[in-house]
Amino acid sequence: MSHLTQAEISEQVKIIFDDIFNRTEPLKKKEQLKIPPQMMPAQDENIRRHNLDEVAVGYSVEQARVEAMRCIQCAKPSCIADCPVEINIPGFILSIAENDFQNAIDIIKETSLLPSICGRVCPQETQCQISCATGLFNKDVDKAVAIGRLERFVADWEREQGTIVPPEVKPETGKKVAIVGSGPAGLVVAADVRREGHEVTVFEAFHKLGGVMRYGIPEFRLPNSIIDQEVSTLEKMGVKFQKNYVVGRTRKLLDLMKKDNFDSIFIGTGAGLPMFMGIEGENLVGVFSANEYLTRANLMKAYDEEHSDTPFYHSKNVAVLGGGNVAMDSARMAVRLGAENVYVVYRRTEKEMPARVEEVAHAKEEGIQFLFLQNAKSIKGNEKGRVTGMECLRYELGEPDDSGRRRPVVIEGSEFMLELDTVIVAIGNGSNPLVSQTTPELVVNKWGNLIVDEKMKTSVDGVYAGGDIVLGAATVILAMGEGRKAAAAINEFLINSN
Amino acid sequence: MAKILHKEKLSADVYLMRVHAPLIVEERKAGQFIILQTDEEYGERIPLTIADASEEDDSITLIFQVVGKTTTELSRFNVGDDLPVLVGPLGLPTHIKNFGKVVCVGGGIGVAPLHPIAHALKAAGNEVTTIIGARNKELIILEKEMETIADKLIICTDDGSYGRKALVTEPLEELCKDEATKPDMVIAIGPPIMMKFCSLTTKPYNVFTQVSLNTIMVDGTGMCGGCRVNVGDEVKFVCVEGPEFDGHLVDFDNMMARLSSYKGIEEEAAHKCYVDKEFEAKVEETK
Numbered sequence: 001m002s003h004l005t006q007a008e009i010s011e012q013v014k015i016i017f018d019d020i021f022n023r024t025e026p027l028k029k030k031e032q033l034k035i036p037p038q039m040m041p042a043q044d045e046n047i048r049r050h051n052l053d054e055v056a057v058g059y060s061v062e063q064a065r066v067e068a069m070r071c072i073q074c075a076k077p078s079c080i081a082d083c084p085v086e087i088n089i090p091g092f093i094l095s096i097a098e099n100d101f102q103n104a105i106d107i108i109k110e111t112s113l114l115p116s117i118c119g120r121v122c123p124q125e126t127q128c129q130i131s132c133a134t135g136l137f138n139k140d141v142d143k144a145v146a147i148g149r150l151e152r153f154v155a156d157w158e159r160e161q162g163t164i165v166p167p168e169v170k171p172e173t174g175k176k177v178a179i180v181g182s183g184p185a186g187l188v189v190a191a192d193v194r195r196e197g198h199e200v201t202v203f204e205a206f207h208k209l210g211g212v213m214r215y216g217i218p219e220f221r222l223p224n225s226i227i228d229q230e231v232s233t234l235e236k237m238g239v240k241f242q243k244n245y246v247v248g249r250t251r252k253l254l255d256l257m258k259k260d261n262f263d264s265i266f267i268g269t270g271a272g273l274p275m276f277m278g279i280e281g282e283n284l285v286g287v288f289s290a291n292e293y294l295t296r297a298n299l300m301k302a303y304d305e306e307h308s309d310t311p312f313y314h315s316k317n318v319a320v321l322g323g324g325n326v327a328m329d330s331a332r333m334a335v336r337l338g339a340e341n342v343y344v345v346y347r348r349t350e351k352e353m354p355a356r357v358e359e360v361a362h363a364k365e366e367g368i369q370f371l372f373l374q375n376a377k378s379i380k381g382n383e384k385g386r387v388t389g390m391e392c393l394r395y396e397l398g399e400p401d402d403s404g405r406r407r408p409v410v411i412e413g414s415e416f417m418l419e420l421d422t423v424i425v426a427i428g429n430g431s432n433p434l435v436s437q438t439t440p441e442l443v444v445n446k447w448g449n450l451i452v453d454e455k456m457k458t459s460v461d462g463v464y465a466g467g468d469i470v471l472g473a474a475t476v477i478l479a480m481g482e483g484r485k486a487a488a489a490i491n492e493f494l495i496n497s498n
Numbered sequence: 499m500a501k502i503l504h505k506e507k508l509s510a511d512v513y514l515m516r517v518h519a520p521l522i523v524e525e526r527k528a529g530q531f532i533i534l535q536t537d538e539e540y541g542e543r544i545p546l547t548i549a550d551a552s553e554e555d556d557s558i559t560l561i562f563q564v565v566g567k568t569t570t571e572l573s574r575f576n577v578g579d580d581l582p583v584l585v586g587p588l589g590l591p592t593h594i595k596n597f598g599k600v601v602c603v604g605g606g607i608g609v610a611p612l613h614p615i616a617h618a619l620k621a622a623g624n625e626v627t628t629i630i631g632a633r634n635k636e637l638i639i640l641e642k643e644m645e646t647i648a649d650k651l652i653i654c655t656d657d658g659s660y661g662r663k664a665l666v667t668e669p670l671e672e673l674c675k676d677e678a679t680k681p682d683m684v685i686a687i688g689p690p691i692m693m694k695f696c697s698l699t700t701k702p703y704n705v706f707t708q709v710s711l712n713t714i715m716v717d718g719t720g721m722c723g724g725c726r727v728n729v730g731d732e733v734k735f736v737c738v739e740g741p742e743f744d745g746h747l748v749d750f751d752n753m754m755a756r757l758s759s760y761k762g763i764e765e766e767a768a769h770k771c772y773v774d775k776e777f778e779a780k781v782e783e784t785k
């Protein structure tokens with residue numbers, strides 16, 4: 001990542017922009033492939049360490065149109081096949097190049113419902129951008145067409161225009177659908193089912209909507225105002241939201257059908273069961289699951305110490321265990337909450353880290369220290385039961401395992417101490433068992449994920465499921481894709497069930 | 499939104515509120531709790547036990563002690579006000595069956611959650627002895643309600659201003675010692691330190707002892723892990739696997755440390771809950 005300022009970026013793009021769009025001859029493919037990739041302008045790292053504003057500011061119009069010109073409009077575009085919801089990528093990108101942003105967003109919306117969110121948080125480098133022809137030509141996936149950034153650009157453009165028209169809703173059918181959980185899976189089902197004229201109620205355990213997008217992914221990566229916007233569009237379509245309602249406890253799942261006359265149910269309760277390492281000292285004061293840490297920070301607004309009632313844990317030295325997006329978010333949040341030293345402790349090397357490249361780069365810029373090939377052995381505390389440090393072990397890479405990745409092997413006798421007051425465990429989430437435990441009729445696999453058929457139907461008639469509760473901790477776009485599939489099946493089920 | 503239908507001051511800093519919550523009334527069982535917020539934007543989520551429920555006006559009863567920010571704000575709500583956030587019933591219900599002889603021990607505000615459990619145990623055919631403990635006469639709550647349920651009621655105060663001048667562990671030990679009164683099950687609810695010593699008291703007599711843990715919570719649905727405690731060799735989430743556990747297996751010292759997670763170091767020294775300190779000292783004394 002280079003450190004160009006926003007002003008420098010816009011100066012550079014002006015030159016290229018004028019060069020491309022003031023020609024009489026159209027650009028040749030070869031020339032297109034040589035247009036430099038457009039960098040995402042970002043808040044200065046010394047400023048953003050102290051605020052929660054979005055880090056990536058978004059492309060300017062010039063940048064978007066220049067970046068769009070990098071797409072060579074492949075005859076057989078691999079990008080479409082690599083996007084879980086198969087957005088017509090060359091189509092919307094061409095419209096951006098042609099300065100027709102409305103058409104671009106309309107094309108995206110044919111298949112995707114939450115573009116301003118996916119454009120921000122999709123792991124594009126392993127999805128739509130992984131085998132993009134432009135990237136392949138430049139022999140670097142980071143030089144692929146920035147599909148996600150362009151998607152975000154047009155979605156933001158539409159929001160700023162204030163012209164969002166809620167999708168049309170067909171005449172009321174009198175059928176009722178209950179949706180459990182307001183994460184991306186649930187919201188997408190709500191939209192698709194409501195469009196067909198069915199009455200839709202979304203039940204959410206928390207006092208705010210959006211699932212992990214609200215309480216997990218931080219404001220500096222996905223502003224809450226974007227989720228609010230999506231929710232308000234659904235409200236305009238007539239979707240009802242019932243917050244503070246834990247299905248399985250406030251009502252048993254199947255009682256929604258028996259007592260409240262819902263005709264069909266969608267379960268999108270997500271992967272909300274934090275895993276721990278099972279090492280000594282993990283219950284000391286100062287050891288948090290990433291879920292707790294991020295929920296207090298995001299949902300409960302711990303960063304706003306003046307107003308928020310949620311208790312604030314003042315940390316100086318923080319270690320985050322794990323190497324995924326959740327670990328990056330925790331570490332970067334810790335910096336913003338005032339920690340002086342933040343370490344990410346990961347057992348393998350940078351190459352194997354599942355976190356998105358951009359997040360890792362941002363984290364490094366923000367001063368987070370990465371301890372690769374190291375792992376926690378035990379957490380130490382004082383007489384008051386508070387964390388004082390962590391004993392770590394060093395690893396080296398050994399033989400490849402089943403997945404082909406070289407397995408990290410402990411170096412005997414390599415123990416060393418890290419002085420800490422806070423440890424955040426971000427090694428993953430299992431499936432939330434609450435609904436399945438209180439609904440014995442539902443069949444789950446050995447990890448507690450609901451088992452569904454190819455139409456996302458569970459073992460109970462009329463009950464569908466999708467997203468992380470089926471997939472295990474996955475991604476927003478996969479949750480959305482499953483939601484769309486489930487919604488289609490629910491709509492079909494409702495037509496046939498008179 | 500949940501409307502407050504009734505408010506009453508039970509003792510110096512203990513309030514009773516009845517709140518309109520028809521769905522919770524329909525589903526709740528003894529031993530379960532709710533989570534509430536006094537402000538949707540910035541408020542903390544705090545758990546409170548459902549002390550009672552009435553189908554007549556679809557209300558649940560909450561009894562709470564003012565100990566900090568949120569409970570103070572809650573005490574300022576009045577009849578007719580709406581609680582912005584109320585969710586429940588959460589947690590597993592108490593396992594109710596006919597054990598035979600049971601002893602219910604309630605300390606301070608713990609008498610509130612104990613009440614519906616004692617009620618259910620009595621209804622299941624148990625012989626119920628209730629021990630209520632408090633620092634002084636003013637802090638005793640629900641005496642009359644407990645009297646109507648229990649076959650035998652023992653009241654203890656630390657200063658002797660009412661009932662016996664004793665800690666609850668004294669009558670509990672006497673009951674365990676005597677084969678004729680030895681309980682088949684004990685349930686103790688109160689400050690962690692009291693539950694710890696009740697568990698230590700019954701252990702040598704092998705009397706199964708349940709405790710209801712009041713850990714810090716956020717979501718109450720098993721998502722955050724903030725409520726975790728060590729029970730035997732296992733880590734349990736109080737909000738979904740509790741709140742009741744076998745007192746002989748609970749690591750109370752760790753739980754108490756975790757309860758003070760968010761206290762500043764100085765504040766911790768100053769606060770070091772007066773009741774806890776006194777209790778500990780007295781137990782040592784009587785040993």
Ligand SMILES: Cc1cc2nc3c(=O)[nH]c(=O)nc-3n(C[C@H](O)[C@H](O)[C@H](O)COP(=O)(O)OP(=O)(O)OC[C@H]3O[C@@H](n4cnc5c(N)ncnc54)[C@H](O)[C@@H]3O)c2cc1C
Pocket residue numbers: 121122123180181182183184185186203204205206210211212213216217245246247248268269270271272294325326329432434435466467468469473474475476477479719
């Ligand atoms: C910190 C973090 C960072 C992430 N970063 C990314 C990223 O950059 N890119 C990406 O693609 N993905 C990311 N993910 C993963 C992504 O957020 C999830 O895959 C996605 O949100 C799953 O959607 P979902 O709809 O299945 O469930 P969730 O978003 O988990 O939503 C489930 C909702 O259901 C509610 N619920 C649960 N049980 C009940 C019940 N019994 N009754 C009522 N409501 C209930 C929950 O409160 C929650 O609101 C991240 C996850 C985390 C935790």
Ligand SMILES: Cc1cc2nc3c(=O)[nH]c(=O)nc-3n(C[C@H](O)[C@H](O)[C@H](O)COP(=O)(O)OP(=O)(O)OC[C@H]3O[C@@H](n4cnc5c(N)ncnc54)[C@H](O)[C@@H]3O)c2cc1C
Pocket residue numbers: 531542544545546547548561562563564565566567568569570607610611711712713714715741757758759
């Ligand atoms: C399952 C369950 C049931 C409960 N039932 C009742 C009840 O019926 N009546 C009642 O008065 N209280 C009950 N509690 C305790 C109640 O939740 C706390 O008193 C409350 O959260 C304190 O909030 P606060 O903002 O007023 O205090 P804070 O300002 O947050 O803290 C003040 C003091 O209370 C301690 N504290 C903070 N959170 C908790 C907590 N969750 N549990 C215990 N102590 C805490 C702190 O360590 C501090 O010393 C219950 C707790 C649980 C987990």
Ligand code: SF4
Pocket residue numbers: 082083084085086087089112118119122124127128129147148151477
């Ligand atoms: S939805 Fe995600 S995967 Fe699909 S095109 Fe957009 S950013 Fe790429």
Ligand code: SF4
Pocket residue numbers: 070071072073074077078079080089090131132133134135145147
């Ligand atoms: S693969 Fe790349 S270059 Fe080809 S159409 Fe898709 S985005 Fe454009």
Ligand code: FES
Pocket residue numbers: 714715716717718719720721722723724725726735736737738
């Ligand atoms: S309160 Fe969050 S897991 Fe129990």
